[in-house]
Amino acid sequence: MFISDRWKDYELLDAVNGERLERWGDYILIRPDPQILWKGSRSRPEWDRADAIYRRSRTGGGEWIKKDVPDEWTVRYGSLGFLLSPMGFKHTGLFPEQAVNWDWFSGLIRSAERPVKVLNLFAYTGGATVAAASAGAFVCHVDASKGMVARAKQNAALSGIPGDRIRYIVDDCAKYVQREIRRGSFYDAVILDPPSYGRGPGGERWVIEESLDDLVGLVCGVLSQSPLFVLLNSYTTGLSPSANGYVLSRHMKRFGGTVVSDELGLPVSESGIPLPAGASSRWTSSRTQL
Numbered sequence: 129m130f131i132s133d134r135w136k137d138y139e140l141l142d143a144v145n146g147e148r149l150e151r152w153g154d155y156i157l158i159r160p161d162p163q164i165l166w167k168g169s170r171s172r173p174e175w176d177r178a179d180a181i182y183r184r185s186r187t188g189g190g191e192w193i194k195k196d197v198p199d200e201w202t203v204r205y206g207s208l209g210f211l212l213s214p215m216g217f218k219h220t221g222l223f224p225e226q227a228v229n230w231d232w233f234s235g236l237i238r239s240a241e242r243p244v245k246v247l248n249l250f251a252y253t254g255g256a257t258v259a260a261a262s263a264g265a266f267v268c269h270v271d272a273s274k275g276m277v278a279r280a281k282q283n284a285a286l287s288g289i290p291g292d293r294i295r296y297i298v299d300d301c302a303k304y305v306q307r308e309i310r311r312g313s314f315y316d317a318v319i320l321d322p323p324s325y326g327r328g329p330g331g332e333r334w335v336i337e338e339s340l341d342d343l344v345g346l347v348c349g350v351l352s353q354s355p356l357f358v359l360l361n362s363y364t365t366g367l368s369p370s371a372n373g374y375v376l377s378r379h380m381k382r383f384g385g386t387v388v389s390d391e392l393g394l395p396v397s398e399s400g401i402p403l404p405a406g407a408s409s410r411w412t413s414s415r416t417q418l
Contacts, residue, residue, distance in 0.1 A: 302342075
């Protein structure tokens with residue numbers, strides 16, 4: 129398991145009865161999580177003094193019930209800064225389990241000893257974007273949501289990233305990659321963080337089981353002659369790390385190198401057992417493994 133265990137401003141305090149008890153900086157949140165199948169007692173006092181709780185509706189969706197939590201606040205991961213807020217569908221604007229991937233590819237970028245261009249697709253609020261840029265890469269950040277791209281720009285500013293390090297694109301990811309292929313644009317690394325379901329800015333339909341294989345094959349067309357890494361993430365329940373890795377291995381075979389796949393995990397303070405939180409597949413060339 130790839131475990132994100134270097135956080136200071138985030139802590140998964142407990143995970144039981146279908147919910148997470150989390151500390152985000154100075155605030156305690158409770159959110160549902162379908163991976164938490166086990167039952168048990170809630171002995172930690174933080175369960176009774178959470179600053180915000182996300183409650184699902186019987187008719188679908190849900191809402192945050194907030195006490196003293198502000199509309200926005202900041203957390204840090206090392207030199208990186210992120211603006212958080214209780215958002216729709218139980219989100220906060222950041223996936224803390226991805227920090228272990230940020231550390232991994234940041235090491236590759238720093239040790240490359242050459243300029244590195246990174247394409248970040250489905251880039252959301254830019255956690256991976258600011259991590260890669262902070263490590264010295266030039267990043268093209270692509271997401272279909274104007275709001276998420278605006279938040280990514282705020283996170284880059286909080287992280288002290290120079291303005292010329294990141295290019296922001298609001299577009300359907302597959303269509304953007306197709307245009308980059310036609311333009312002859314190439315990247316040394318690609319990060320793919322696709323949702324299970326989604327819509328592009330023009331109403332384009334995305335279903336990961338139907339579209340992932342084609343997208344990974346398409347992405348190979350923008351890789352440079354000496355690619356550094358490709359990272360493929362998945363939060364889709366039922367899509368195993370092995371299946372994720374098979375898709376990546378199948379298309380990256382022509383480049384050589386190695387694919388390593390595993391679950392992402394967050395350590396749970398109460399139990400000492402990591403909570404599964406998605407899957408990642410990492411491709412590196414034989415010259416750049418770390």
